[in-house]
Amino acid sequence: MSSVHSLTRTRLHQYNGAIYLREVIRIGLNTARKRISKLRDLLNYHSYRYYVLDAPEISDAEYDELMRELVELEREYHELITPDSPTQRVGAPPAEAFTPVKHRGRMLSLDNAFSYDELAAFYQRVTGSLGMDEVDLVCELKVDGVAVAVTFENGAFIRAATRGDGVTGEDVTANVKTIRSVPLRLKGNNLPPVFELRGEAFLSKAKFAEINREREENELSLFANPRNAAAGSLRQKDPKQTAKRALDIFIFSAHDTTLLGVQAQWEFLAKLRELGLKVNPNIKKVSSIEGVFAFCEEWAEKRHTLPYEIDGVVVKVDSIAFQARLGETSKAPRWAIAYKFPAEQVTSVIRQISVRVGRTGALTPTAFFDPVRIAGSTVTAATLHNEDEIRRKDVRVGDAVLVQKAGDVIPEVVAVVKSKRTGAEREFIMPTTCPVCGGSVVRIPGEAVARCTNIACPAVTFERILHFAGRGAMDIEGMGESVVRQLLEKNLIKDVSDIYYLDKTALLEIEHFADKAAENLFGAIESSKTRSLAKLVFGLGIRHVGAHVAEVLADRFHSIGVLKKATVEELLQVEEVGPKIAESVVDFFREERNLEVIEKLASAGVRMEERAEAVGAKVFEGLTFVVTGTIAGMTREEVESLIKRLGGRASGSVSVKTDYLVAGEKPGGKLEKAGELGIKVLTGAEFLRMAGMA
Ligand code: IVH
Numbered sequence: 300m301s302s303v304h305s306l307t308r309t310r311l312h313q314y315n316g317a318i319y320l321r322e323v324i325r326i327g328l329n330t331a332r333k334r335i336s337k338l339r340d341l342l343n344y345h346s347y348r349y350y351v352l353d354a355p356e357i358s359d360a361e362y363d364e365l366m367r368e369l370v371e372l373e374r375e376y377h378e379l380i381t382p383d384s385p386t387q388r389v390g391a392p393p394a395e396a397f398t399p400v401k402h403r404g405r406m407l408s409l410d411n412a413f414s415y416d417e418l419a420a421f422y423q424r425v426t427g428s429l430g431m432d433e434v435d436l437v438c439e440l441k442v443d444g445v446a447v448a449v450t451f452e453n454g455a456f457i458r459a460a461t462r463g464d465g466v467t468g469e470d471v472t473a474n475v476k477t478i479r480s481v482p483l484r485l486k487g488n489n490l491p492p493v494f495e496l497r498g499e500a501f502l503s504k505a506k507f508a509e510i511n512r513e514r515e516e517n518e519l520s521l522f523a524n525p526r527n528a529a530a531g532s533l534r535q536k537d538p539k540q541t542a543k544r545a546l547d548i549f550i551f552s553a554h555d556t557t558l559l560g561v562q563a564q565w566e567f568l569a570k571l572r573e574l575g576l577k578v579n580p581n582i583k584k585v586s587s588i589e590g591v592f593a594f595c596e597e598w599a600e601k602r603h604t605l606p607y608e609i610d611g612v613v614v615k616v617d618s619i620a621f622q623a624r625l626g627e628t629s630k631a632p633r634w635a636i637a638y639k640f641p642a643e644q645v646t647s648v649i650r651q652i653s654v655r656v657g658r659t660g661a662l663t664p665t666a667f668f669d670p671v672r673i674a675g676s677t678v679t680a681a682t683l684h685n686e687d688e689i690r691r692k693d694v695r696v697g698d699a700v701l702v703q704k705a706g707d708v709i710p711e712v713v714a715v716v717k718s719k720r721t722g723a724e725r726e727f728i729m730p731t732t733c734p735v736c737g738g739s740v741v742r743i744p745g746e747a748v749a750r751c752t753n754i755a756c757p758a759v760t761f762e763r764i765l766h767f768a769g770r771g772a773m774d775i776e777g778m779g780e781s782v783v784r785q786l787l788e789k790n791l792i793k794d795v796s797d798i799y800y801l802d803k804t805a806l807l808e809i810e811h812f813a814d815k816a817a818e819n820l821f822g823a824i825e826s827s828k829t830r831s832l833a834k835l836v837f838g839l840g841i842r843h844v845g846a847h848v849a850e851v852l853a854d855r856f857h858s859i860g861v862l863k864k865a866t867v868e869e870l871l872q873v874e875e876v877g878p879k880i881a882e883s884v885v886d887f888f889r890e891e892r893n894l895e896v897i898e899k900l901a902s903a904g905v906r907m908e909e910r911a912e913a914v915g916a917k918v919f920e921g922l923t924f925v926v927t928g929t930i931a932g933m934t935r936e937e938v939e940s941l942i943k944r945l946g947g948r949a950s951g952s953v954s955v956k957t958d959y960l961v962a963g964e965k966p967g968g969k970l971e972k973a974g975e976l977g978i979k980v981l982t983g984a985e986f987l988r989m990a991g992m993a
Contacts, residue, residue, distance in 0.1 A: 331376045335384075338369040342385040343482070350480040350547075351577045383455055383483035388476050389542045396536065397469045400460035402448055403495040404554035407465065408630055409613065409637040415592055418614065421636045422588040425616060428625055428633070435617035437564045438583045438594040441637055442549055443610040444501030444529045447475060449550070451494045454485040461533065471533050475500070477542035480577040487574055491558040496576070498550035502529045503606045506545050507706040509846075516845035517879070518748070525608050525706045539874075543847065547607070550576045556619055563617045581605075584617060591638075599640050603675030608707045611639040644703045644713060647671045652683065652696055652727045656735050658762035658840050660750040664689060664727060666700070666712055674704040681710040685747045686729045693717075695724035733758070754892075760794065761787060763840050767795040771846050772838030773827040777820040785809050795838070796896045798824055799903035829944070832858065832909040839897075841887040843880045851875050852884070857992065858908030858941075859897060860933030863888040901936040908941055908992065918991065919947025923956055927970065928963030930983035938963075938986075945990060953978060961986045 345362055349355040355362075366385065373380050380387065412418045426434055446462040459475030460468035475481055478500065485494075502510070507525040514521055522528035532544035550571050553559075559570045565584050572578045583594050595612050602609050616622050616634040625634040647668035654662045664683045671678055681702060683689050692715060694700065699719040700712045729749055731740055738753030751759065761783060768778035775798070786792045791805050801824065806817035830838075836859070837849035844852065855873050856862040862884070870881035887893055901907050924947055926938045933941075938961065939949035953960055953972040960973040963983045973980055981989065 328376065328379075331372055332379055335369065335372050335376070335379050338365055338372070339384055341365055342369065343484070346385065346479055347482070347575055351482075351575065385483070388479070388483070389538050390473060390476075392537050393473050395470050396473060397471070397534070399463075399467045400448075400458065400470045401467050402460065402463075402465070402554065403450070403493065405465050406446065406448060406462045406468070406497060407627060407632055409635055410628075410631045411611075412636050412638045413641075415595070418591060418595070418636065418638055419588055421614070422591070425621075425625065425634065429621055433586055434621065435563070435565075435584060435586050436591060437568070437615045437617050438585060438591055439551060439613045439615065440579055440581050440598060440605075440609045441611040441613045441639075442499045442501050442579065443524070443526045443608045444499040444548075445526065445533055447471065447498060447500050447533070447548065448554075449475060449481060449496045449498065449548075451485055451490070451496070453492055454487075454490045456481060456483045473538040474533050474535060474541040474546075475548075477538050478546045478548050480547055482575045485574040485576070490574075491555075494558060495554040496550050496571070497552040497554070498548050500529055500533060500546050500548045501525060501607050502532065502544065502546060504608060504706050504708050505606065507608075508708050510544065511706075511709070513845040513847055517843050517848075518746075523705055528706075548577060549579045551578065551613075562619055564615050564619070564622075565617050567619075595638050595640075602640070603707060609640075611637050613637050642703070643674050644701045645671045645673050646699050646716060647702050649694065649696055649698050649700055649712075652689075652694075654730060654734050656733060656751055656756065656758035656762070658759055658766050659842050660733075660752070660754075660756060660759050662729065662733070662740060662749045662751065664729070666694065668700065668702065671702060673702060673710070674707050678702065678704070678710045681712050683712065686742075686749065687747050689727055695726050697721075697724035757787065764792065764795055764798070766840050767838040768798070768827075769838075772834050773830050774834070775820075775827045776823040777816070778823065782809055782820070794892075794896050796899035796903065799828070799900065799905060828903070828905045830906065832906070835859070835900075835905065835907070836862070839887070839893075842883040844884065848875065848880055853909055858933065858937070859901075860907060860931060860937045863894070863897070864932035898934060898936050901934065901940045904940050904943055906940065906944055907933070907937045917946030918989065919945040921946070922958045923948040923950050924959050924961055925950050925953050925957050925969060925973075926961045926963070928966040928983075930961065930963035931987060941990060941992075959986075 342362070342365055345355065345357055345365070349362075369384070370386055373384065373386055412421055426432060448460045448462070448468060449456065450458040456476065457472075458470065459472045460470055462468050476483070502525045504525060507522065507528050510528050511521045522531060528544075529546060532541050532546050535541045535544070551568065553567075556564070556567045559567060561567045561570055568578050568582060581598070583590070585591055585594065591612075591614050598609065598612060614636050616625065622632065622634040625632070627633055649666045649668045651667045652664050653667065654664050656662055663685070665680055666683050667680045669679075683694060692712065694712060694715055699716040701714050701716065703711060703713050705711050729740070732738065733740055733751035733753060733756055735758035736751065736753050736756040738751045738756055740749050741752050742749040753759075764783050764787070765780060767773055768775040768783065778798070786801075786809070789808055791801060791808065792798060801821075803817050803821050806812060806820055807814070809817070812820075831853065833846075833850040833853035836844065836852055837846050851873060852862060856865060865884065867878070867881045867885050870876050870884055871878065919942055924942050926935050926942070926949065929935070930938050942949045950957060953969050953976065955976060957973070957976070957978050960969060960978055960980045961983070962970050962980050970980065
């Protein structure tokens, strides 16, 4: 095959119902092979910098650009796709998912030590058996996740399995392949022909909190801790779902640690790192039990600063020869032990259970207790979720309770200390009227949640606006609780759309707001107009539409105009959208008040569609449009806001200065006028094509 650039060809490319005319440069097979190999090397290198070393050298956008080029090339040259290509991390659910896999050597567990005395006893046993005074030990963090075995054949990732009963686990290859810190190919030569590594797959505390937020939004049961969430993620049937969970992994062991030609665990860990594997950097070699105590002490204190949860420290005899001499019991090696941190549960006394009204009107009982210090911070409250939870735990006002932090972040009441009951405790009764507006509270049979039924409930309005302006949504900096409360109290806003009609003078009415603060908030409001469609959809606060579902919907429908016309059937076609979400979306857009808010947002210039930015260019720069009639389900305001965002001008009346009249369905008299003036008329479809949206 010649390596010269061959011909350019044009083809029609069908994408999401839209037709694109695309130029595809077909280069010679050899050139493609070289470029593909180069791109894979680059992507692997940068992935390694980012996911393993946590030290990226290029921006996400640059990385995405390389990935896009590789995807394009592989699409053209199917024959060059290999299973270890960075594009192949996420595939279709394989048939072999969760089938039994026999481990190459038993996957052992560890004995636990719950005190320094027990650690000291372990050291005694080890030194005693070896007949030595001292022995080198390696201290590692005990990351709280799920044990996995990852097998490489001649350097290539081929399989991953859970621990199971230690002899046989379940095949989770497709899911582990989505973990970006697992190299699809090990670095270096002279690798063992078959190498089964062991490590811990885990989720960060942040991801755990995010997953639970999303689950709460969808009224699903919550994961108790990151470990359960990680286990759930590994057992997803569809690897695409696992990929979204952003699992990570630390490798610390193998079915045979001598295979890398090393003599000790410390060296072994260094070798793993050389192979491109992710090894926890917080390790220490010590030569006395005091050294172990110091390491445990240090991390018992610092554990809360880590982005992932640890539940202890693993102490291992460094020398592999000594490990062999010490041997193992049926369950665990005699050369290692897990020191478990004391459970971080403290007692406190519940002084009050108050009800918070959320943005869906849901009444959430929250326990307020005496301040206690836990997992690095002072905690005074925890959600009790709903009435059933309170009954299940039998929590009463005045009760002494055990409090902990789920996943090291979310405070929760674990249990009541019943032995401390005096009889003076009071049962909590869910109010039958809303504590904020007095509206009636209803709990639909079969649902766990009680709700205020007043759609104009000020608490709901407040929470909705706060949510809309919040980080994950339109991200309006400076628009926090106090500002929103005052704007509502002063009648300056009634719903989210009013935010965009505030002027600077109005903002000066906010307490402690001088010119500068008003200016900043005004600027933040302005810049929020261009947030992505997904953020807007999330910000609207449609029930069951969390941040992730909002992204899915934005990806599929590209604009509010199209989304709001979607039927339940169309929504159900979208992966990840079930009947609950579909019905909720349709209900939302059926509500007249919601449509009014959306109209007002569009008129204010809030971005209502996605594709425009992807196209990037200001394609309407210098052009003046007049819109008449409706186009693809978008109102005139939405079309006008799109025109503005693409750099054009939207005018209300046809004149000689008009460049185009966009005539949708049911055009008015403007069409005639345009005809008289000889102005070019675009159909809705022509207009959308020009805007890069169809
Ligand atoms: S060594 C034979 N090292 O803790 C060696 N385990 O309670 C066995 N774990 O099953 C494991 N961090 O899933 C080892 N640095 C670490 C670890 C670790 C977490 C997990 C592992 C093991 C469990 C034992």
